[in-house]
Amino acid sequence: MPDFPSTTTRRQVFGGVTAGLVLPCVLAACGQSSPGGSPAPSGAGSSTPPPSANPSTPSGPLxxxxxxxxxxxxxxxxxxxxxxxxxxxxxxxxxxxxxxxxxxxxxxxxxxxxxxxxxxxxxxxxxxxxxxxxxxxxxxxxxxxxxxxxxxxxxx
Missing domain, CATH: 2.102.10.10 (Rieske [2Fe-2S] iron-sulphur domain)
Structure with a gap:
């Protein structure tokens, strides 16, 4: 087990471990970025086609x-x-x-x-x-x- 100073609490140790595990997951959930660091445009990097030009109009009668x-x-x-x-x-x-x-x-x-x-x-x-x-x-x-x-x- 690592040697921690006597003033280090369990909460500090496990909090640091948890943050180390959670942070990469949170960052991965943020989505892809374009090369400039800004969010990628909608639909970028996915196989879902972009919405139609007029998504509010159905193709036929209800x-x-x-x-x-x-x-x-x-x-x-x-x-x-x-x-x-x-x-x-x-x-x-x-x-x-x-x-x-x-x-x-x-x-x-x-x-x-x-x-x-x-x-x-x-x-x-x-x-x-x-x-x-x-x-x-x-x-x-x-x-x-x-x-x-x-x-x-x-x-x-």
Whole structure:
């Protein structure tokens, strides 16, 4: 065992050993740098292709209007792997919501009648407006702009 001065504590010894082990790990987690020492540009050194020029536009319709019964809804894939809750409020109108409950982040379920419910803690939301109708959530669902064109539901 190394000879330490009598005033050195175990905490100082093990703290130094821990720092010696952790520091390289922390530095490795910081990512790659360009030759000038600044962070590498996004996507550099990875096999992931850069995002498309307009990542907010999906390549096609979210759903067919016929797949959404009036008064009902459906969870669909939106942009970037995010879900969208589509709710058909009339023969020609569809509302879009972020299905993330503002209370605890659970995914709300498609409506039953005029109510959207969170299965985690029971918060309820109005299907036509997304506003909160029963807690514990304090705010309503965030809207996602959608439109109906040629019997297809698209992001607006």
């Amino acid at each position: 759903a067919a209007l016929a797949d959404l019964p009036v008064g009902g809804g459906k969870l669909v894939d939106g942009v970037g792997g995010r879900k969208v809750l589509l709710v058909r409020t009339s023969d020609t109108e569809v509302k879009g919501y972020d299905p993330t409950c503002p209370h605890a982040g659970a995914t709300v379920q498609p409506p039953t009648g005029s109510t959207i419910k969170c299965p985690l803690h029971g918060s309820t939301f109005d299907a036509a407006s997304g506003s909160v109708t029963g807690g514990p959530a304090k705010t309503g669902l965030k809207t996602v702009a959608v439109k109906v064109e040629k019997d297809q539901v698209l992001l607006a």
